[in-house]
Every structure is written in structure tokens, then in C-alpha cells.
Amino acid sequence: MPVTDHHTGELLARAQKGNSEALGSLYDRYYTGVFHYLYYRVGDVHLAEDLASEVFFRMVHRLSDFQPRATSLQAWLFQVARNMVIDHYRKNNNRVNVELHEDVAALDGDPTQAAEQRLTHEQLTRALNGLMPDQRDVIILRFIIGMSLAQTGQILHKSEDAVKGLQRRGLLELRTHMREWKVEDEKLG
Amino acid sequence: MKNLDDALQNHLEAIEDGVPVPEVISRLQAEDAELAPLIQLAGAVHSTVHPQANTARAMEDKRKMNTSFRAQTTTRGRWFSMPVMLGAAAVMLALVIGLAVVFFSPAADTAKIANVSGLVEVASSDTAEDWKIVSSGETVKAGQRVRTYDGSSVTLAFSEGSYSMLGPNADVTLATLDGGRGTINLALVQRAGKTNHRVVPFDGKDSSFVVQTPNGDARVHGTSFAVAVDQVGKALFSVTTGKVEVNSGGSQVFLLPGQASLASAEIGLEEPAYTFSLRGAVQEIGATSWKVDGVTVMVNEQTQITGSPVVGSIVEVGGRILDGNVWQADSIALATETEPQPSLLTYTGVVNSMGATEWQVGSATVQVNSATMIDPEIQTGDVAKVTFQVLEDGSWLAVSIEKMGEEEEPLPTETPVPTSIAPASDLQFQPGSAEMYGCTGDSFSTDGSLVNTGTAAVSNVRLEALVIDGAGYVDSASVSPERIDSIGAGGSAGFSVQVAMNGNWATAVDQSVTIRVLLSHTTNGPVQENAQFDFTIHSGCEATATGTPVVTLTPGGTPTAPASACTGAEPQPTGMRLAAEFGVPYEEIMGWFCQNFGFGEIKSAYEMSRESGVPVEDIFTMRRSGMGWGNIKKLVDGVENPAMTGTPEPPKGNDKDNPGKGPDKPKPTKKPNPNKKP
Numbered sequence: 051m052p053v054t055d056h057h058t059g060e061l062l063a064r065a066q067k068g069n070s071e072a073l074g075s076l077y078d079r080y081y082t083g084v085f086h087y088l089y090y091r092v093g094d095v096h097l098a099e100d101l102a103s104e105v106f107f108r109m110v111h112r113l114s115d116f117q118p119r120a121t122s123l124q125a126w127l128f129q130v131a132r133n134m135v136i137d138h139y140r141k142n143n144n145r146v147n148v149e150l151h152e153d154v155a156a157l158d159g160d161p162t163q164a165a166e167q168r169l170t171h172e173q174l175t176r177a178l179n180g181l182m183p184d185q186r187d188v189i190i191l192r193f194i195i196g197m198s199l200a201q202t203g204q205i206l207h208k209s210e211d212a213v214k215g216l217q218r219r220g221l222l223e224l225r226t227h228m229r230e231w232k233v234e235d236e237k238l239g
Numbered sequence: 240m241k242n243l244d245d246a247l248q249n250h251l252e253a254i255e256d257g258v259p260v261p262e263v264i265s266r267l268q269a270e271d272a273e274l275a276p277l278i279q280l281a282g283a284v285h286s287t288v289h290p291q292a293n294t295a296r297a298m299e300d301k302r303k304m305n306t307s308f309r310a311q312t313t314t315r316g317r318w319f320s321m322p323v324m325l326g327a328a329a330v331m332l333a334l335v336i337g338l339a340v341v342f343f344s345p346a347a348d349t350a351k352i353a354n355v356s357g358l359v360e361v362a363s364s365d366t367a368e369d370w371k372i373v374s375s376g377e378t379v380k381a382g383q384r385v386r387t388y389d390g391s392s393v394t395l396a397f398s399e400g401s402y403s404m405l406g407p408n409a410d411v412t413l414a415t416l417d418g419g420r421g422t423i424n425l426a427l428v429q430r431a432g433k434t435n436h437r438v439v440p441f442d443g444k445d446s447s448f449v450v451q452t453p454n455g456d457a458r459v460h461g462t463s464f465a466v467a468v469d470q471v472g473k474a475l476f477s478v479t480t481g482k483v484e485v486n487s488g489g490s491q492v493f494l495l496p497g498q499a500s501l502a503s504a505e506i507g508l509e510e511p512a513y514t515f516s517l518r519g520a521v522q523e524i525g526a527t528s529w530k531v532d533g534v535t536v537m538v539n540e541q542t543q544i545t546g547s548p549v550v551g552s553i554v555e556v557g558g559r560i561l562d563g564n565v566w567q568a569d570s571i572a573l574a575t576e577t578e579p580q581p582s583l584l585t586y587t588g589v590v591n592s593m594g595a596t597e598w599q600v601g602s603a604t605v606q607v608n609s610a611t612m613i614d615p616e617i618q619t620g621d622v623a624k625v626t627f628q629v630l631e632d633g634s635w636l637a638v639s640i641e642k643m644g645e646e647e648e649p650l651p652t653e654t655p656v657p658t659s660i661a662p663a664s665d666l667q668f669q670p671g672s673a674e675m676y677g678c679t680g681d682s683f684s685t686d687g688s689l690v691n692t693g694t695a696a697v698s699n700v701r702l703e704a705l706v707i708d709g710a711g712y713v714d715s716a717s718v719s720p721e722r723i724d725s726i727g728a729g730g731s732a733g734f735s736v737q738v739a740m741n742g743n744w745a746t747a748v749d750q751s752v753t754i755r756v757l758l759s760h761t762t763n764g765p766v767q768e769n770a771q772f773d774f775t776i777h778s779g780c781e782a783t784a785t786g787t788p789v790v791t792l793t794p795g796g797t798p799t800a801p802a803s804a805c806t807g808a809e810p811q812p813t814g815m816r817l818a819a820e821f822g823v824p825y826e827e828i829m830g831w832f833c834q835n836f837g838f839g840e841i842k843s844a845y846e847m848s849r850e851s852g853v854p855v856e857d858i859f860t861m862r863r864s865g866m867g868w869g870n871i872k873k874l875v876d877g878v879e880n881p882a883m884t885g886t887p888e889p890p891k892g893n894d895k896d897n898p899g900k901g902p903d904k905p906k907p908t909k910k911p912n913p914n915k916k917p
Contacts, residue, residue, distance in 0.1 A: 070305045077301050085292045099292050103300040110308045111721075114615065129715060133739050136682040170287055182863075183680055192251075193284040199248065207609075207714055207742035211869060214244035215862065218837075221247075221277040224284075 062123055066113055073113075077106055080124060083195045084131050090190050091135040093175040101138065105131050125204040132187065132205075177227035185220030188213055242868070243837045246271050250278050254285075273837070347418040349378040350395040350403075357391025357407075365412050365428075381416035385409075387432065399423045400439040401448060408432045414451070422446045429474075433467040438481070455487030455502035464494070467557075467570065469543045473503040475557075475569050477514055480643065496643040497587030497622045499559050501569065503541070512559035513601055513622075515566055515586035518574060521552045529568065531556055532584060533629030536568040546573030560586060564602040585626045587643060590619050598637065600625050605637040608741070609714055612639040665693030666700070666726070668756070668772040673736075677752075677776040681740040685774050687756075688733050691726040698725045702734055702756055709752030709776075714741040716754045736774045746861070746874075747778035813838045821845045831859065843868055851875040 058079070064072035084105055088098035108130055109123075116126065178186050184206060191202045192213075199210045199217075206213070250271075253263045260282040264275050352359070353375050360370040361377075362384045370386075379385055379395065387393055387409045396402045397416075401423060405411060409432025417424050422445045427434075429452050438448045438459050450457045453472030457464060462481025468474045476485050477499035485492050485500055487508035492500050498511040519532025528537050536556055538544070548554045548571060558568040566586075588601020598605050600623050607613065617623060617640060626639045666689055673685040691697050704718040716738045723732045738754055756772040814832060818825040823845075831841045836859065844862070848855040853875045861871045 065308075070308050073308050074301060074305060077304060081292070081297060081301075085297075086289050089290055095290050095292065099296050099300075102292065102297075103303075106300065106304050107307065110304055113308075129739060133682055133715070133717075133737050136680075137684055137735070137737055140684055171290060174284065174287060189284065193281050194287075194289060196285070209742070209870070211244070212742070214248050215868075217251075218244050218247045218274075218277060221280050225276060225280050228280075 058123060062116070066116070073110070076109075076123065080127050081106070083124075084127055086194055087128060087131055087190055088135065090171075090175055090178055090194060091132075091186075092138065093172070093179070097138075101131065101134050104134060122201075122204060124201065128191070128205045173228060177224050180227040181220055181223050184208070185216050185223055188216040189220045189224060192217055243271070243274065243839050247274050247277060250274060251281055254278070254282060347398045347423070348416055349380045350397050350413065350416065352377045352379055352393060353396050353402075354392070354394040354404075356393070358388040359385065359391055359393040359405075360388075361385050379413060381413050384412040386411075397423050397425065399446070401425075402437055403427065404435040406433040406435070409434060418446065423448060425449065426451060428452075429466055429468050430472075431468050431470065433465060435463070435465045437463045452502070454504055455485055455508060458484040458486070469570075471503075473501065473541070473543075475499060475501050495622065497624060499569075501541070501559070512561055512567075513587045513589075514557070514559055516558075516583070517554075517556040517585075518583040519553065521548055521550050521554055524548075524550055529556075529571065533633065534566065534584060536566045538568050538571070542568045543570045543572075545571070548573050560588065560601060583626065584628060585624055587622060587624050590617060590621050590623050590640075593617075593619055598640065600640070603635065605635045605640075606630075607637050607640070611637045612641075614640060614642040617642040665691055665695075666697060667692055669731070670772075672773040672775065674775045674777065677740070677744065677778055681744050682738065683740075683776050684735055684737045686733060686735045687772055688731045689723070689726065690731040691728060694728050696725050696727045696730075699723075700726060700732070704736060705755045705757060709750060712740050712744045712747055712750065712752050712778075713754075714739040718756050736772070738774065738776060740776075744778065750778045752776045817842055817845070821849070831855075834859075836862070840868075847872060847875050 058076070061072045061075050061079075065076060081102060085098055085102045088101045088105075089095060092098055092101065105127060109127060116123065178189060181189065187206055188202055191197045191205060192199075197205075199213050202208075203210050203213045208216070250263050250267070253266075254260060260278060264278055267275055267278075352361075352373050355373065355375045359373055361373045361379055362368065362370045364382055365384055367384075373379070373385075373393075385393065385395070385405065387405050387407055389407055392404065392406050392409075394402055394404045395413075397418075399418060399422060403411075410430040411432075411434065412428040412430075413425070414428045415424055415426035424445075424447050426447075426449045429450055434450065436448070436450065436459070448459050450466045452466060452468050452474035454474045455476070457466055457476050459481065462483055463479035464481070464483045465477045465479070466474060467477075474487075476483060476494060478494040478496055480496050483494040485494060485502065485508065487502040490508040492508060492511050494500055494511050497513050499514045500511050501509045515534075515536075517531050517534055517536070519534075521529060521531055522533070523530035523535075527539070528535050530536075531554060536558060546552075546554075553574040555570075555572050555574050556568050557570045558566055561567050586601065586603070588603065591599040591601075594607075596606060596608070598607055603625075605625055605627055614623070622643045624641045624643050625637050626641075627635045627637050630636050669688045669690050673687065675683060675685070677683055689700065689702075700723040702718045702721055702723070704716045716736070719735045719737065723734075726732050734756070736754055736756060738752065740752070744752075752775065754774045756774070814828045815825055817838060818828045820842075821828075828841060831844075832838065836844070840862065844855050844858040847853065847858055858871060858875065861874065862868070
């Protein structure tokens, strides 16, 4: 789980002074989380990779302006990712892509098992995109990325109480949508 | 009251701590039983095998990122390293003039006349009456006198790169003007008006730059400063960068960046004080104080008031912050812009503390948030220029905090001005502005084009987004692209403005946010105010607007469930009990339940509604927006007029005029529809 700690602060400070190794470490630290967030927002692995690449290029360009006092790097990255998704949908008439891909890396191995797994995160993506925006982001950040209430609140600019509320209502909505997409109780847990 | 949100979070934390989901569920108390499926679902989502990015692609992206990073760190100058602020206009103008000076190469004993606006005249000497109108490109030499009229201005560019800008109704004489290569000896006698000066740092002691007024002189060595002389000769000296020595009547003070001093025949030379500048609407006019855009300033017989402003007028106020945090206005003038301009409130002071949410700058406290543009080099003890806005509760929110006092980069001395570049006015935004209603979410964007209406290509165009109104609601604002290589004659380039709001936006009422896109290119600075694009977002929904969610589900639209799917065939006992307790139909209670509000939440909402008179639907709307119950309670408790949606106040149960009316009931504005999706 990505965390903001003193080590991140040190990496950031070194990167801001031009240390590319530190920048690479920040990339390694946050790439997977950003990618997962983007995947569950756009439903397409390749598009999520493209957007993730753009997020980190923006980080490079804005690195010198970044203010650690104002927000954490993690929060900033996810805010950028969030804005890019919104922009993407605007340019594509709000269309959510949930497509089948034969080359999803996690599905190597048993084809039967792969089909079931793929179905699961396809269903999850579809159901997530039926939620209200804030609920959807809370579910992704809390249960897929694994962020704490505080981290989630920082990204969404909401109090922890507000995140708690969005979390419960989001789960209720998510369950409703997954049932509608005929995801059996067994798969829900 | 048991809070299901808290209870769920407690159980989820147990799972995060490693407790198996079945065990967590087995621990649930009866009143929390409804949480079981949610805990199960959270566990299932968490344990889903998520797709992974292609490792080779990720590594290739990382390599490209590092390459870009290394290229950037070796070429980046500091000029654009901090956010552009309106205050940078003068600095960038300096670059323009600096370039122009070199191009025109005025002789050492003459100054080039540039940027003439309105009516500017020159006389051959202090006493001569041979005034003649001058225009840009002409020169003025030692001994000559220059004056400007209402709404007029001019720039005098000197051979070594320094320049002086004369505002409206200025009257100056070039008493001394000579020098050699890279040096200047200037004595400028200023009788009236306001002048701004940018003086190139001198190479040696052979240079001098003095502005003489009836009540004092300013002597500088590489600085930016201003002098304003009123009708009775009172002079206000103020400094932007560097250090200025002011002499008056045998007294001497040194002004540092952000400071100003007043010199007059009556009171002599005042001690240096930090300054403020306001542009906004007059809200109150009193005998000793005025209120402008939420800021109270003191006025006295020394305050120069021009243009007869009244309440509602847009004025520009300049002044100093005296001991005891007294904001003393030195000048108040009606704003002269033909186009409405945004409020602009700034002041200077020493940074005393830098908290996460509050800074102490001078004797004032300003809030900061993630939208505040903060100079990355600023530290405690530095002098800062704070641009701020006054929030509804009277507190101040910093829009930007800029470190003052650093010398600007040296002006170029040999770079020729390419003559083929189109003037700034050839670039036009189309459309010039955009507006929308922001009830549908917290992220917005709009597109536009930048059109080159000139006959020559424009290169290296830079765009910058600046929050000029409603900064308290903005998390981030950006424009894309930030740089355009070239726009051919008659050509155009698209751009997009993105705005992400913060949590305050969800509860904003009758508020708006405006993002201004400013442009610059090779021939001018980044602040080019005659070509700008404003993107305004209003809170709430337009009456005729049809809100479009940012993201919609494509296959089959949004599914809805029949009421029985959540109410069940049998009456729900808790729903029945709540309906009886609050005297509303059972279907109404279950309608909220079917919109995924818990019974505890429903009870809270009806209790608050009963106590405050606020319709329950308004309370549920607040909850949907993400507000916590604590904040909702604070809000409804603070509502003096309960008719938030125009609903009349509910009759009181103990009203003697309505005997037998029964207990107070909450007043939903309309019955909730169990099939309605929240």
C-alpha cells in the first residue's frame, strides 16, 4: 500500500534537486496504485497504462512546483489521475470501456480460471461505474488501492466522517449493481 | 444513536488488521447485522485479482520519464519555476522594455519613448511652454519635461536597460541624464503623478538613479520601486525589489522590498511600513474608515481620494500597514478599467509562521490550502506579498504567497527583437469566456481556441491558468497545453481548461469560481491582460439545465430496482416504528431506506428536521453530497430561516391556534420515491 512517510519526503526532496534515481523510486512506489485506480475508472488496461504514463510525465513537469506542505505527493498523483479520467470521458462522450482483452497479464495460466477472474474485475468495473463519483472513488481507493480513511479523504478533500459515509453507501450501491449484473452472492463473498 | 458508518469502519479495520472476514462477521451485534453483506463485499473487492500493467511497458515509461526529467533539469531556468501571478506583470514588462531598449539602442543622454497610451507631451525645458505631442519611438533628452494626461501613460527607456513608467497626470523633468557603456546618471524631478521604475543593477559606482520630489528623494541601486506625488507635493515611495534610500528634510530611511514611506511637508518622512493594495467594491464609507471587498481601511486628511467613489464603486486603494495592524489608505481612486476586473487584494509583510492551514504574514493570519500558490523558496522571516480573498466568515484565504526582494534576472543586453513576431494583440481567445453550472460534480473542463489574427507566426506561446475568483473552492486548475510551439498567421491552436473543486464546493450556494487563462509568447511576458480567457463555474443548477454526470453507465443505462426489492413482502419492523415515531407514512421511511440510507440515518435526519424545521429531503441531500452528520447538524442548527427550499415553516404541535394538531413533524418537500436512485 502506498504511504506518505518521511522516506517519501526524502525521495521527493532529492528528486526536486534533480536526482533521477529518487524520481524512479517514486515512480516504483506509486505506479501500481495509480494504474489500478485508472483501470477501474476506464476499464481498459492499455488505456490505463497510457494515462498512468501521462500522470507521471505530469509529475516530472510539475515536480519543482510541488508543495509538500499543501498536499502529499500521493494525493496529488491521484488527483491528477482523477482529473485525467474525467477529461478522458469528456472527450469520449462519457463512454465507459469495459472490453475483453486476451492479454491481461494477471490472467496467465489456466484459461478457465482466467475467464472467471476477468469476469470478476470486468463486473467490478461496470458496477463501480454505476456509482456516484465520490462513492466510486472511495471504494477504489479504500478497497482496491488499500488507502486509509485519512489518505482517501485527502485525495477527495473530504473529512474522514464523510469518507465513512461514502464508504458504506458505496458498498450498498455496489452490491445492488453487482446483483443486477448477475454476480452471485458466492462471488461477492 | 448507533452510527452505522462508524460501526462498518470498525469492522473493516479489523479485516485490515488481519482478522478473517467470517470471524469479523461472526462478531457482529444484532443491530449491526445489516452490515454483514457490506463487510463481505468489501472483503471480496479487496481480494479480487486485479489486472496488472504490462511490466515492459511500465519500465519503458519509466525510462522515458527519466530521460525527460534529466533533459528538463539541465535546461530549466527559474523564470517559470513558480506560478505566474498578476504581480509579475511589471517584471515581465521589464523584459519587453529591456528587449526594446536594446533594439532601439538609445544614446546614453537620451531616453526612448515607448508604450505611449493616450496623450503625452514633451517640453524643451522646465520653464518652456513649447509642449508638443510625442509618440512611441521618439526620444527625450536631458533637461526636457514630460507630462501625461488623464488615462495616459508612457515609458521612458534608458540606454543601459533601466526604465521608468509614467502613469496618468504625471509631470517629470529629466534634470540629469548621461552615462557611458552600461552606466547611467539620472536625476528625475517628479512634480506629480505616479511613476514606476525598474533599475538594472549597476556594474560599479559610476551610476546613479535618483527621483526627486518636492518632499523627498529616492536614490537606488538596482531595484524596482514606485513614487507617487499628489497635488500638494506629498510623496509616497514604495519598493518592490532591492533597497531604496529616501531622504527628506534631513531625515533618511531605507526601504526594503514590500515597504513604503510617506514624505510630506507637514509630517516629514515617516518610518517604513509594509504595504497593501486593494481593488474591489466599496461596501462602506465612514468618516474614518472605509470597507472595500471585506477589508477595512482607515482614511484621514492625508488620504488622496479621487473620482468621487460611492458605495458600490470599484476602487483601487493603496496604503500602508501601520503599527497596531492599522491599514492606512494613502490613496483611493475609482478604477478606470472599461472592462470589469476581478477583485485583487494584496499586502506585504514578514512571514512569521507557516502552518499547514494557516500562515501568519505580518500581523495578519491567512488561511492556505492546496490551491494556494506558494513560492517554493519562501521561508519564515522572508518578506512576502500575499494575494488573498475574504471569505464569507471574514477570514482571509491566500490565493498566492510570493517571496519578495529577490533581484530579477538580468535584462538581456544583446538579444535582438525578431521583427517578424506578431504583436500580442494578434492573439485572441475564441470564445473569450465560458460559463457553466457546476451541480453535476466536482471536476469541470472547457475547450477553446487561440487564434492568431495577425500576418506573422507567433512562437513559444505559453498558457497559464490562474484562479481569480472562488479560490476557496478550487483544488486545482490547469490549462492544457501549457506551451504551443507556434501558431501560424491566421492559424489557431486548441486548449482545454480543467478545474477540480475541493470538498467545499458540494455545499456552495450562490458561489462561483473563475479561472483565467493568461498567455505570453516571445515578445511579451506571461501576463497579457488584453488577451485572456475566463472560465466561470457557478454553484448549483441552472433552472433549465439538464445535468450530465461525468460518467454514465453505457449498457442499458442506470438500472433501478422495484420497491419490493428492498422493502420485502412483509412490513419492516424498524420502518414501522420510525414511521409511527415521526408521524409519517411507512412508505416514506422505506423510500429513504431503499435509497440506501440506514435506519439510524433516517432517524437522525427526521430528528434534525423536527428540531430545526429543515425539510428532511434537504438533510438527505446534504448527506448524499458527502457531508458528515456532525457538519449537517451544525448547518441545520445554524439555519435561522428554515425555509431552505421555500417550504413554509411547519406548524408547531403546541400551537394553541391549532389544538389537536399532534406532535411536530418533519416536513419533507416531497415524498421520496422508493424507485428513485440517489
